[in-house]
Amino acid sequence: MNNNHQSDFRENLKNRHTIGKWFYIILLACLLVGLLMLTALIIDLAVEGHAWIRPELFSNYHSRKPEQAGMKSAIIGSLIVMALTGLFSFPLGIGAAIYLEEYAKKNWLTNFINININNLAGVPSIVYGMLGLAVFGRMFGLFSTDSWLVKLLHLKVGEGTLSGLQFNLFGISWLEIHLPFHKSLLAGALTMTLLILPVVIISSREAIRSVPNTIREAAFGLGATKWQVVSKQVVPIAMPGIITGIILSLSRAIGETAPLIIMGAFTYVPFLPKSIWDQFTVMPIQIYNWITLPQTEFRVNLAAAGILVFLAILLTFNAIAVLLRKKLEIKW
Amino acid sequence: MKEELSNSTIISAKNLSVSYGSQEAFHGITLDIPRNKIVAIIGPSGCGKSTLIRCFNRMNDLVPSAKVSGDVFYNGQNIYGPNVDAVQVRRQIGMVFQKPNPFPKSIYENISFGAKVNNYQGNMDELVEKSLKQAALWDEVKDDLTKSGLALSGGQQQRLCIARALATEPEVILMDEPASALDPIATLKIEELMQELKEQYTIIIVTHNMQQASRASDLTAFISLDRTRVDDRVGVLVEYDLTEKIFIKPAEKETEDYISGRFG
């Protein structure tokens, strides 16, 4: 290549291109490490766990003998907690999202709420566990025998393990209420609701935002009230995105262990919960329990088997979300 | 005659065509750029003018779907030849873009960047000063070269980009509508600059502004739509001659139509 006369540029092209090649290789390696680890994980799980995936895993409760141990109560517990969490977070999340996207004015309060939600999304999950313990599990001790509230209202509270107030709402036998919620399914579900609420709100807002403004304008132009526009036009169109967001949030919640440990979900639950006031366990806690037991069959094999089942359920959730989104999406 | 041409021709395109994927941008362009002249490339939008000059410094390599056929000779050597390093070509054929794009760094760092990556051995301070002087920006910024390039006005930023291109001591400067984003005063400054620069450099400028082309250039190339391809927008070289000839008595009717504003 023609070089300028008296060129002061010692271009050094060969070195520069060699550096470029090595750079490319290093970057590719960075990406491949993740892939490598994922592969190692899957192989490890499959090798250690596949032999132990058998019907007993699903039909038995946890037992001290590995051959008889199963995760029945954990699987059911996880599913019930997820269903309740979805039930609670759906209206709250959509309500907040609708308010923030359609109703809220641009003032300091709205700004504050936005910042607040973003901050909540970054709070470690274990802190939500402690929140749940204090607010739902113990209710700040308001219903213990020496609390000011009990003394003021002359409430009759029990003592011991299931201390607190217990009564039937409106006198109906199956509408029993326990205060505080202790280590019940209800307390667990409420805690998980608070945990995933910020993410549900954020994803619902995005779904609502993606509805074209022209739809709203057309509806308003026809004389509809705000709520009519929102409920009959905007939300139905945004619904696939909203539901996908909730299912993805739930699939994240199903893997959360720490908050429920703090809430008091147990590791040995040899029964299926019959009401929301019952104690419970979930899959990740059962798996954690197995990991910490000394026998190899538990901490290596059963744990792997449990994880494989758990991941399969997780994958199903995610797949449902993705499929739903694809099927119901409207392409503008 | 041929020797004369090869001495005074710095860049020569031979039957150059470019397509992006299946869409052809322009087709069969052959022209010679003589040394130390200002060549203007005019024509309606969408005919491949920018694509053409991006062939001269191999910037089209950066677009994955771009396919270049034909040859471009720089000082007699085919820059699309097998052993040619595009990085080296770009040091010697510089470019100024339509929208000023200074780096988010200081003025000094902007100018010295090209020289640094190309291992400049001389005195960097002198190079920066010389480049800024050549770009007629030195007096305005000499008091604080550590100021960010983004803190300058639009016209100053563009002159900074010119100075930056000059700092790699190129032979040719390609300008892609350099003044289209600037106000008239800044535009005039750039045009004056071009006249000073042509003593040392060769300038190829794409412009939509016909007054600018007729004022500032020595030669003009008119690229327009290929009339034989009615369904496609493909550019061809319609006419290429001395600027006076193009603007006063063009050979092609199409050229005359464009210059008098009958289409464009």
Next chain:
Amino acid sequence: MKKSSTFLGHSKKEINREKIISAILFLCGVFSVLVTIGIIVSLFSETIGFFSRPEVSLLKFFTGTTWRPLASKVSPDNFGVLPLITGTLLIAFLSAIISVPLGLGSAIFLSEYASERIRDIFKPVLEILAGIPSIVYGYFAISFITPIIRKVFENWFGVEVSFFNALSASIVLGIMIIPTVASISEDALRAVPRSLREAGYSLGATRFEVITKIVVPAALSGITAAFILAFSRAVGETMAVTIAAGSTPQITLNPLKSVQTMTAFIVQVSFGDAPSGTINGQSIFAVGATLFVMTFGMNVISDLVMKKFREEYE
């Protein structure tokens, strides 16, 4: 002229309903603020209870180097939180050594080198890594990583490695956080305008030079925000570190030893089922409050840095 009676407009009942609905929605919106208040109140009310105990001293909590809450002698000397903090920071720091370069490297590759097809293969891989729950990483740590570490250090270097060690936890934590670093960094890199890259190339720079001297510096504040966020996540992580690093609170820089993080301590006590009102039941709130303040601070800083980055490119 016939009066148009088929269009009745909105009745008073409907208008009232609108008001009620917008009030309900407003409450939903403000609910999130209630959650934040709930976190602060629950953490700090128990923390205050904890520090009002005579067996605990606020000063010794933050400066004491011994954490033995289950010791028979209940004294302020046994409630120094520093070992938990150093354990947390050691693991977070080591995990950052893994997640930051690998995450940034992946981001640069995906943003500057990869074609659409390669991105379509590798981005799902990163998403899967991000979706795997922490407890699975914990299992991976003791099932796969710890044996390898022991083999390397004990057989090749003759250095003793305890079964529970900080290094194993850090490694899996680092891998877990790679997707976070990668996705935020990649967004930052892609936000750098193409025109800056073109300017760099036109001056005769190689791709390596354009990336390292122009693109990455221009995306720096966005990338920094990613690093801070990754560190904050590592600090708040629970299950993987609890399983892999163990429950030995000690101040050490040796990653081959077992340490206890703040989160692991909280889990340990929760399994022991400390009733409310006891010193251990309250200690978890004090530790939790410390953890909350740390992660909250880091998240705020990361947000501020990100805001600065967005200002540059919008």
